[in-house]
Amino acid sequence: MSTHETDVVIVGAGPVGLFAVFELGLLGLKTHLVDILDRPGGQCAELYPEKPIYDIPGIPICTGQELTDRLMEQIKPFDPVFHLQEMAEKLEKLPDERWRLTTDQGVVIDARVVVIAAGGGSFVPKKPHLDGLETYEDTSVFYAVRKIDAFRGKRVVIAGGGDSALDWALNLQPVAERVTLVHHRDGFRAAPASVQRMRQLVDAGEMDFKIAQLAGLEGADGKLQSVKTKSKEEGEGAVPADALLPFFGLTMKLGPIAEFGLNFEENLIPVDTEKFETSTPSIFAIGDINIYPGKLKLILSGFHEGALMAQAAFAYCRPGERLRFQYTTSSSELQKKLGVR
Ligand SMILES: Cc1cc2nc3c(=O)[nH]c(=O)nc-3n(C[C@H](O)[C@H](O)[C@H](O)COP(=O)(O)OP(=O)(O)OC[C@H]3O[C@@H](n4cnc5c(N)ncnc54)[C@H](O)[C@@H]3O)c2cc1C
Secondary structure: OOEEEEEEEEEOOOHHHHHHHHHHHHOOOOEEEEEOOOOOOHHHHHOOOOOEEOOEOOEOOEEHHHHHHHHHHHHHHHOOEEEEOOOEEEEEEOOOOOEEEEEOOOOEEEEEEEEEOOOOOEEEEOOOOOOOHHHHEOOOEOOOOOOHHHHOOOEEEEEOOOHHHHHHHHHHOOOOOEEEEEEOOOOOOOOHHHHHHHHHHHHOOOOEEEEOEEEEEEEEOOEEEEEEEEEOOOEEEEEEOOEEEEOOOEEEEOHHHHHOOOOOEOOEEEOOOOOOEOOOOOEEEOHHHEEOOOOOOOHHHHHHHHHHHHHHHHHHHOOOOOOOOOOOOOOHHHHHHOOOO
8 A cells, every 4th residue: 555645636637637737736736636547638538539629718629639638748847646547435534634535546645635626427437237247347357457467378358349449459469368359340439550450460360359249257256267259140159268358438427526525416516616615625626526606517617716726725735825926927936837947
């Protein structure tokens, strides 16, 4: 178990959580971010990476991924620490007024201020409907790859036809004993280059592709022996397997933040519009997760909320210190923090 100490811990590395790092950084506050996804960007990166956004001030057009990349570039000087593929699971108050956030991976982050930037909730995998699935989860069935080496020398079945399924089939193929991609049709949503590479490997006999649906799991005590399949053409079949990785997309659920002891109004967190603080002092909520009169679920609204939240967070993190209002254009102090002076 590793323990970190920081000024502010941010739950959610979507566009609003990322820009909060910038606003907090300008005030000299250090940040850690936790996100269940394997990369930053939230909805922009996960739901519409290639779609154009037209209403970011000063950027007439950029895609969801481009916005994420630009935000990552902008916050670089502040060196935020990312805890990706981790669910923020538990929040408790410490005797010294700080908060302790624990992730599902056992990482502990102690911070004076908590910022909930959890959007529509945490992204969770869509699961296949297979009898006994839960008895194999985390031992033989996985919805994400945390360590490639865990699959070394194993017979791996990957199910799905999107980028995650294809990317992991290609990445695990060199280390696994055998990779079998199972998809219900001979057409894919993944990048054409990945599909082409997969077909080359199949033609060369270095991996397998089966057009079928998942039908069941065979094994004992959480240890998988084979994945049962069915298809119109071939009927029922079975692929010998030590591990199954279903990549059927993600859905958003409020998740563990519902247990953080905060007030909720229909799965949203009410905040004031001066500081975007929740009814619990030193816990703030910004972006799509909050609610207040007139709220618009837009990225630019979340950016504004982050700027005001940072001012209030400073008062908790640096009690007694005066905060001077400064412009980045003219303040040499801010320019030093940004590394441009
Ligand atoms: C198709 C589409 C098009 C859109 N187009 C526009 C547009 O043109 N302009 C615009 O302004 N807005 C647009 N939006 C809305 C915009 O994407 C959202 O307003 C924005 O993403 C909200 O940002 P956020 O950071 O608050 O939340 P999100 O982007 O939802 O990010 C929240 C992050 O928190 C993580 N998280 C939540 N709970 C936990 C937990 N317990 N542990 C770990 N991680 C957690 C999630 O995994 C997620 O990555 C669009 C949305 C969609 C779906």
